[in-house]
Structures are given as C-alpha cells and as structure tokens.
Amino acid sequence: MDIHEHQAKELLAGFGVPVPEGGLAFSPEQAAYHARRLGLPVVVKAQVHAGGRGAAGGVRLCRTEAEAADFAAGLLGRRLVTRQTDAQGKPVHRVWVEAATDIARELYLGLVLDRKSERIMIVASREGGMEIEDLARERPDALLRMVIDPAVGLTEFSARELAFGLGLRGPQVAEMVQVLRGCYRAFRDRDATMVEINPLVVTGAGGLIALDAKMSFDTNALFRQPEVAALRDPGQEDPREAAAAAHGLNYVGLTGDIGCIINGAGLAMATMDMIQLAGGAPANFLDIGGGASPERVVAAFRTVLSDSNVSVVLVNIFAGINRCDWVARGVVQAYRELGLTLPVVVRLAGTNVEEGHAIIAGSGLPLISADTLAEAAAAAVRARPRAAA
Ligand code: GDP
Ligand code: MN
Numbered sequence: 404m405d406i407h408e409h410q411a412k413e414l415l416a417g418f419g420v421p422v423p424e425g426g427l428a429f430s431p432e433q434a435a436y437h438a439r440r441l442g443l444p445v446v447v448k449a450q451v452h453a454g455g456r457g458a459a460g461g462v463r464l465c466r467t468e469a470e471a472a473d474f475a476a477g478l479l480g481r482r483l484v485t486r487q488t489d490a491q492g493k494p495v496h497r498v499w500v501e502a503a504t505d506i507a508r509e510l511y512l513g514l515v516l517d518r519k520s521e522r523i524m525i526v527a528s529r530e531g532g533m534e535i536e537d538l539a540r541e542r543p544d545a546l547l548r549m550v551i552d553p554a555v556g557l558t559e560f561s562a563r564e565l566a567f568g569l570g571l572r573g574p575q576v577a578e579m580v581q582v583l584r585g586c587y588r589a590f591r592d593r594d595a596t597m598v599e600i601n602p603l604v605v606t607g608a609g610g611l612i613a614l615d616a617k618m619s620f621d622t623n624a625l626f627r628q629p630e631v632a633a634l635r636d637p638g639q640e641d642p643r644e645a646a647a648a649a650h651g652l653n654y655v656g657l658t659g660d661i662g663c664i665i666n667g668a669g670l671a672m673a674t675m676d677m678i679q680l681a682g683g684a685p686a687n688f689l690d691i692g693g694g695a696s697p698e699r700v701v702a703a704f705r706t707v708l709s710d711s712n713v714s715v716v717l718v719n720i721f722a723g724i725n726r727c728d729w730v731a732r733g734v735v736q737a738y739r740e741l742g743l744t745l746p747v748v749v750r751l752a753g754t755n756v757e758e759g760h761a762i763i764a765g766s767g768l769p770l771i772s773a774d775t776l777a778e779a780a781a782a783a784v785r786a787r788p789r790a791a792a
Pocket of ligand 2: 454
C-alpha cells in the first residue's frame with residue numbers, strides 16, 4: 404500500500420527526520436491560506452501516489468499567495484499523468500503547500516525490502532533528483548548500497564560510513580546519521596517495504612532536509628498497523644480493484660476485453676497465458692477463492708462486468724475446495740439477475756462436476772460449455788463480438 408508524500412513526511416518526522424513545514428489544501432483558498440501562514444515563497448505539490456510530478460507540472464515554486472492559489476486551482480480535480488502513472492494518470496484531490504527550501508545539493512536516499520538477500524537494502528547517492536531507475540542505468544557507479552541485517556539493525560558506524568560516502572562533512576554527518584536511523588526505524592516499526600527520499604537536500608545553510616518522501620507498506624501487516632491503514636486513500640487506487648477488495652475478492656485489472664472469473668492465482672496465471680495463446684487479451688481476472696457460494700459468484704460477475712471493456716466472460720474453475728454445482732448455480736443466478744446479454748464461457752472441473760454441468764445444461768441459457776482450459780480460452784476468443792467483425 405502506498406501513501407501520500409505529506410503523510411510520509413509526517414510519519415518520518417515522527418522518527419526524527421527533518422522535513423519542511425507545510426500544510427494540506429483541498430481548495431485554492433486553503434492553498435493561499437497556507438502560503439500566507441508559512442511565508443513566501445512556497446512550493447505547491449500535487450498529492451498523488453506516483454513520482455515524477457516535478458517533470459509533469461505537478462510541483463511549482465510560487466512567489467505570491469495568488470500564484471499558489473492559481474496553481475492549486477489548476478491541479479485540484481484534474482488527473483496528473485507522470486512517467487510513473489498510466490495514460491489515465493492519478494486524480495489530484497489535495498495539494499501540499501510547503502515553505503520553499505534553498506537547495507545547495509540534492510542527494511538520493513532509499514530503503515527497500517530486498518527479497519533476494521532477505522534484508523533491508525539502503526541505496527544512497529550524491530546524485531539526487533534523478534529517478535533511481537535512470538540513475539542505476541546511467542550512473543551505476545554513483546550508487547552506494549548497504550545491506551542491513553534486521554537482527555543487528557542499522558549501526559551508528561554503518562550510518563556514518565554512508566554519510567561520508569555521500570561527501571557529507573562536519574555536523575552534516577551527525578544529521579545524516581539521524582536521517583538514516585529515523586528512516587530505518589520508521590521502515591522497521593511500520594512494516595514498510597520502501598522508503599524513498601528523493602531529493603534529500605543539503606540546504607544553503609548546510610543542513611539536511613527531506614524535500615520529498617515516498618513510502619510503501621506491506622499490506623499483509625496492516626492488521627497490526629492501524630495508524631498506517633488509516634492513511635489509505637482509495638481514490639488513488641484502481642476503482643475496480645478497490646470495489647473487489649470490499650467484497651473480499653482479489654481482482655486485477657488488465658487492458659483486454661475478456662473478463663475472467665477463476666479460483667486460485669496459479670490457475671489465473673495459466674488462464675491468462677491460454678487466452679493470449681488463443682489470440683485474445685484478458686480485461687481482468689477475479690479470484691473467487693475457495694468454497695465460493697453462488698452469491699459470491701454473482702458478486703464476482705458484478706465486479707468483472709463493471710469494467711466496460713469486457714465483451715465476454717470466461718469462468719474457469721478447478722474445484723477442490725470449491726463445488727462445481729455451487730459455481731454453476733452462481734453463474735445461472737448471475738445471468739438472470741444481472742440480465743446478461745454477452746457471451747459467457749464456462750469450464751468446470753473437479754468436485755461435483757457432473758452436477759455442475761447438469762445445472763448449466765438444464766438452465767436453458769445460452770452458456771458456452773468447455774471441457775479443457777485450452778478449449779475454454781479458444782471459445783472465449785471466438786465468442787467476442789469484435790472477433791466476428
Ligand atoms: P517528484 O518529481 O514527484 O519526485 O517530486 P519532488 O518532490 O521530488 O519535486 C520535484 C522537484 O521540485 C525536486 O527535485 C526539486 O528540484 C524541486 N523542488 C521541490 N521542492 C522545492 C523547494 O522547496 N525549493 C526548490 N528550489 N525546489 C524544490
Ligand atoms: Mn522526488
């Protein structure tokens with residue numbers, strides 16, 4: 404789960420990381436108010452769950468209250484497309500107004516969960532401001548890497564080594580140690596998977612301050628991080644995935660036109676592959692999980708069909724814990740209740756498969772049955788209205 408920059412800054416500040424003073428605005432008037440309160444100039448920043456805002460026109464240094472209000476007015480209610488978003492971009496519902504910082508140097512600091520080493524990896528660089536992917540490609544030698552064993556933690560001397568590696572001197576070294584240990588503790592104590600400060604700035608006066616902040620968290624740990632869970636902004640998420648999560652269904656939105664209702668992630672992957680192999684493209688897949696009731700299957704149909712790109716539905720169930728008769732009943736119920744007119748391909752296998760087939764066949768509905776996964780995928784591709792055209 405991602406959070407907004409202003410939330411990450413507030414969280415990190417609680418762990419001793421220095422951040423600029425700022426205020427959150429949901430309207431141009433509020434932006435002007437913060438500009439007046441903080442003192443000019445200010446930086447007005449679109450709050451979206453994506454980086455690359457600076458280059459996309461989502462960040463501006465404003466010298467007057469009116470300029471801050473105008474810039475906020477231009478952002479609020481719009482979608483911001485950056486190189487880290489898709490073509491639709493992310494909606495801007497709030498802006499962060501911050502006292503401007505006098506920048507002498509921009510550094511990069513990132514902490515990530517490194518699954519390969521099963522450790523926390525710190526990445527730092529003297530070349531801040533650039534995106535880490537570009538930096539890693541264009542200036543790999545400019546990256547400092549340090550792997551931290553969580554059983555040991557980030558020691559003072561390791562933090563000092565990184566500070567020296569970044570060319571910091573004198574009191575800056577102690578400040579960097581404080582930034583690093585604050586980030587590390589925030590990462591560990593809040594079950595984060597990523598903390599990124601880009602840029603971490605050396606100010607004209609020589610101090611350090613986090614000018615940007617990004618954090619991601621382990622969704623599986625949210626049950627024990629209520630303060631973090633409260634920072635979730637569903638407005639930044641794929642609305643289809645958010646709606647499915649509300650039903651306890653796992654949904655992944657894609658870009659094709661075949662809607663898929665499947666049980667289990669492995670079967671979902673195999674089905675995606677078979678659809679592609681048959682020359683089609685999945686619009687999404689929805690995992691109904693184990694022991695799905697007919698009602699759950701109807702909810703699954705509703706979610707899959709909320710995507711207007713869907714022109715055919717493929718139901719592929721390999722029932723172990725599930726029961727084919729329940730799934731079949733759900734398909735029939737969905738077809739009638741939702742008044743479906745688009746083609747539905749059903750492939751059932753496993754527990755109670757005969758009963759399942761009997762329900763489908765006896766329904767009198769134009770459902771397309773398939774025996775194997777390959778047949779089901781091919782039938783779904785053929786059944787697309789667009790395929791005929
Ligand atoms: P991102 O593009 O989404 O990563 O957003 P950032 O928060 O990193 O802002 C983009 C750029 O705006 C930074 O790299 C800075 O160069 C610039 N910027 C942000 N805040 C300030 C500030 O207070 N003063 C100055 N001079 N530039 C700033
Ligand atoms: Mn940034």
